[in-house]
Amino acid sequence: MKAAYRVHKMIQDIFADPARAAAFAQNHEPDFVRYELTADEKAALIDGSRSALAALGVHPSLQMKFGRIRRPAKSGGHSLEAAYLDRLLERV
Amino acid sequence: MGRIVGGFGTSHILFPPDGVEEKAGRVLDGMMKIRTQVRALKPDVIVLAGSDHMNNFNLARQITLGVGVADEHVPFGDTGLPTTPFPGHRDFAEAFAVFAAQRGFDLVQVEEARPDHGMMIPKYIADPGNRIPIVPLWINAVMPIPPSPSRCFALGGVLKEMVETSRPADERVVVIGHGGLSHWLASAGEGGVNEAFDRAFIAALTDGKPEPYVAMSAAEIVAAVGNGGLEATSWLFMAGALPGAKGEQLYYESIPEWISGMGGLALTP
Numbered sequence: 001m002k003a004a005y006r007v008h009k010m011i012q013d014i015f016a017d018p019a020r021a022a023a024f025a026q027n028h029e030p031d032f033v034r035y036e037l038t039a040d041e042k043a044a045l046i047d048g049s050r051s052a053l054a055a056l057g058v059h060p061s062l063q064m065k066f067g068r069i070r071r072p073a074k075s076g077g078h079s080l081e082a083a084y085l086d087r088l089l090e091r092v
Numbered sequence: 093m094g095r096i097v098g099g100f101g102t103s104h105i106l107f108p109p110d111g112v113e114e115k116a117g118r119v120l121d122g123m124m125k126i127r128t129q130v131r132a133l134k135p136d137v138i139v140l141a142g143s144d145h146m147n148n149f150n151l152a153r154q155i156t157l158g159v160g161v162a163d164e165h166v167p168f169g170d171t172g173l174p175t176t177p178f179p180g181h182r183d184f185a186e187a188f189a190v191f192a193a194q195r196g197f198d199l200v201q202v203e204e205a206r207p208d209h210g211m212m213i214p215k216y217i218a219d220p221g222n223r224i225p226i227v228p229l230w231i232n233a234v235m236p237i238p239p240s241p242s243r244c245f246a247l248g249g250v251l252k253e254m255v256e257t258s259r260p261a262d263e264r265v266v267v268i269g270h271g272g273l274s275h276w277l278a279s280a281g282e283g284g285v286n287e288a289f290d291r292a293f294i295a296a297l298t299d300g301k302p303e304p305y306v307a308m309s310a311a312e313i314v315a316a317v318g319n320g321g322l323e324a325t326s327w328l329f330m331a332g333a334l335p336g337a338k339g340e341q342l343y344y345e346s347i348p349e350w351i352s353g354m355g356g357l358a359l360t361p
Contacts, residue, residue, distance in 0.1 A: 005151065008151045009151070009152070012146070012150050012151065012152065050278060050282075053278075054278070054279070054280075059146075059151065059235070060277045060278035060279050060319055061145055061146040061234055061277070061278070062146065062151075063278040064277065064278055065146070079171055079172030080106055080171050080172045080173065081106070081108055081109065083109075084106050084120065085172065085173075087120060087124065088123075088173075088213065088216040088217065088220060089174070089216060089220050090220040090221065
């Protein structure tokens with residue numbers, strides 16, 4: 001099963017716009033309305049667990065991006081360690 | 093004629109070293125071996141092949157194979173990497189698109205894209221100073237329908253033919269295929285690493301015998317090494333550009349904490 005395109009589009013659009021992502025993290029309902037999500041789709045996204053998103057058919061990469069929208073400070077959108085960057089960029 | 097003077101495969105992500113400090117250190121050391129070898133090869137251009145992570149090509153625009161033709165590329169800037177522009181190589185990239193079309197590969201010519209960490213970590217491994225022109229080759233490994241392993245390998249052969257027949261004399265080309273190795277991203281099996289497959293894959297490529305992997309379907313690769321492991325097709329593109337070449341493993345670490353088998357190799361023509 002693959003999620004409806006409007007679900008994927010909502011995640012893509014919000015992820016691409018930090019201001020919208022911040023607004024969504026505070027109040028998701030306006031976007032749910034804008035993208036005409038069904039009750040089942042809303043429930044899965046509010047749950048936000050891997051199993052709920054997978055059951056909805058959200059693309060794995062968009063699951064990752066949705067996690068960053070919901071929990072920007074805690075989830076996968078990590079920054080490389082300074083020590084890595086120093087060597088990668090040959091700063092040391 | 094030009095020459096492909098070296099090929100490399102490497103993973104293209106790093107995660108925090110917490111709890112896996114020694115493995116992380118060996119991975120980074122291995123990546124630095126690639127840097128040392130690339131420098132010694134003195135390339136005029138680097139072809140950097142791998143996937144985008146839905147930061148440029150997503151469900152709104154899905155491409156199978158695309159070549160970055162811009163004079164200059166601006167990084168996406170994810171994972172804290174700089175957004176400093178770096179040089180492309182329009183003449184080489186457009187020539188590759190034309191040559192590939194004559195060989196049955198219709199590459200999307202990408203003028204405006206912002207390479208994400210997948211391209212940028214290998215790019216900085218190879219050329220931290222933005223001195224060597226880069227030609228990105230995007231190989232879809234994220235969305236249906238990815239190119240088959242055999243097609244990726246064959247496209248590598250097309251690159252080799254172009255370099256050797258159509259490029260300026262003495263042009264030196266390095267090819268880097270990146271991504272992988274085994275990892276399951278947000279899918280059943282996440283956290284697993286298929287170390288046996290990863291090591292056998294590296295051994296086959298460094299022994300100049302990639303054929304068993306070239307013969308696999310994309311679905312078979314996903315079944316063996318996960319949806320993220322499909323990025324092995326980029327390594328096969330690289331191997332296709334250096335047929336029969338042998339080489340050496342530069343690093344391999346199974347790191348379940350990073351949900352990845354992390355590997356790197358070098359091939360010498």
